[in-house]
Amino acid sequence: MRLANERAAVRVPATTANMGPGFDSFGMAFRYYDEVEVRPVVGPTSVSVEGVGAGTVPTDDSNLVVRALRAGLEAVGAPQAGFEMRCVNRIPHGGGMGSSASAAVAGLMLARGLLSEPEALDDDLVFSLATGFEGHPDNVAPAVFGGATVAWTDAEGTPRCAPMPVDASLPVSLLVPPETTRLSTEEARKVLPDLVPRADALFNTSRAAVLMLALAGRPDLLMAGTEDRLHQHYRRDVLPASMAVMDSLREQGYPAVISGAGPTVLVLADLSQHTRFTLERHGWTVLRPGIDAVGAQLV
Ligand SMILES: Nc1ncnc2c1ncn2[C@@H]1O[C@H](COP(=O)(O)OP(=O)(O)OP(=O)(O)O)[C@@H](O)[C@H]1O
Ligand SMILES: N[C@@H](CCO)C(=O)O
CATH class of the missing domain: 3.30.230.10 (Ribosomal Protein S5; domain 2)
Incomplete structure (x- = not known):
C-alpha cells in the first residue's frame, strides 16, 4: 500500500x-x-x-x-x-x-x-x-x-x-447556546451514575422503540419517543440553561432533547417564529440544517 x-x-x-x-x-x-x-x-x-x-x-x-x-x-x-x-x-x-x-x-x-x-x-x-x-x-x-x-x-x-x-421531511432544529456554555463530553459523562433504577431502564427501553416508530413516520409519537430517564436529568447541574430550555419547550409540546452530551438542544420540529426570536435574543443560535x-x- x-x-x-x-x-x-x-x-x-x-x-x-x-x-x-x-x-x-x-x-x-x-x-x-x-x-x-x-x-x-x-x-x-x-x-x-x-x-x-x-x-x-x-x-x-x-x-x-x-x-x-x-x-x-x-x-x-x-x-x-x-x-x-x-x-x-x-x-x-x-x-x-x-x-x-x-x-x-x-x-x-x-x-x-x-x-x-x-x-x-x-x-x-x-x-x-x-x-x-x-x-x-x-x-x-x-x-x-x-x-x-x-x-x-x-x-x-x-x-x-x-x-x-427516518422520514426525510422530518424538520430538525438545533439550538446552540452561547459559546461560554461549552461542555466537554468527558465532563458530562463524569456526572452519570454507574447504576440506574430498573424502572428507569425499562422506561428508556420502551421509549427508544417508540422513537424508532416516530422517526419512521409517526410524528404523533415524537413526544413519548423523546422521553429519557437515563442521562439528561443527571446532567442538569452541568447543563442548567439547556435543561431549562428543553423543559420549557417540552411543556409547549415540542419534542426537545439534549443533543449528545449537550449543551446544544435538539428539537425534532420547527420552532415558532416567536420562540426562535426569544432564543436568539438570549444569545442562542437556531440552526435548521436538515438531515x-x-x-x-x-x-
Ligand atoms: N475539527 C477538530 N479538529 C481538532 N480537534 C477537534 C476537532 N473537533 C473536535 N476536536 C477535539 O475534540 C474536543 C471536543 O470533543 P468532545 O467530545 O468533548 O465534544 P463534542 O464531540 O463536540 O460533543 P458531543 O460528543 O457531545 O457531541 C475539542 O475540544 C477538540 O479537542
Ligand atoms: N452518548 C454520548 C454522546 C456524546 O459523545 C453522551 O451522551 O455522553
Whole structure:
C-alpha cells in the first residue's frame, strides 16, 4: 500500500447522539459540515484552522484529525509522511454536535483519499477506528453513514451499527447556546451514575422503540419517543440553561432533547417564529440544517 494522491479533501457532517432515550446508541447526521483538505509533504506537519477551533486546537501532529489520519494509514500498512492540512470548521467543539467524532472520521477518510487502494479503508473500518477514538459509536455511525443510525457494541467488543428508517421531511432544529456554555463530553459523562433504577431502564427501553416508530413516520409519537430517564436529568447541574430550555419547550409540546452530551438542544420540529426570536435574543443560535443522508464524503 502506498500514498498515491498528492491531495485529499473531505466533507464530514455534524451529528447528534442519544436523541432522548437512545443513550450512546441513537444518532443522526445533519447538513452542517466541517471541511478538511490535506497534502503529504516532506517535513513537519502543519495545520491551518479557519472557523471553530482556530487558535485552540493543536496545529501539529497532536491534532485529532491528523492523529486519525495517521491511524488510518497505519491500519492498512501505508507509509506515514508530514502533512499540510487545512481545516474549515463549523461544528462547535464541546457543543453536543459530535465535533470529535467528525474530526476522527475526517482524518480517516483523508487517509482513504490518499491511498493507492482506497477500498482497504472502507466505511466499516472507518467506523470501527473512529469509534476507538471516541469510546462510543453513537456520533460516529451517522458521521460515516449519514441519516439516522442505531449503534451498539457486540459481545466481542466490536462496534456495530444499522440505519434507522427516518422520514426525510422530518424538520430538525438545533439550538446552540452561547459559546461560554461549552461542555466537554468527558465532563458530562463524569456526572452519570454507574447504576440506574430498573424502572428507569425499562422506561428508556420502551421509549427508544417508540422513537424508532416516530422517526419512521409517526410524528404523533415524537413526544413519548423523546422521553429519557437515563442521562439528561443527571446532567442538569452541568447543563442548567439547556435543561431549562428543553423543559420549557417540552411543556409547549415540542419534542426537545439534549443533543449528545449537550449543551446544544435538539428539537425534532420547527420552532415558532416567536420562540426562535426569544432564543436568539438570549444569545442562542437556531440552526435548521436538515438531515444529511450520505455521511462523510471525499470531495
Ligand atoms: N475539527 C477538530 N479538529 C481538532 N480537534 C477537534 C476537532 N473537533 C473536535 N476536536 C477535539 O475534540 C474536543 C471536543 O470533543 P468532545 O467530545 O468533548 O465534544 P463534542 O464531540 O463536540 O460533543 P458531543 O460528543 O457531545 O457531541 C475539542 O475540544 C477538540 O479537542
Ligand atoms: N452518548 C454520548 C454522546 C456524546 O459523545 C453522551 O451522551 O455522553
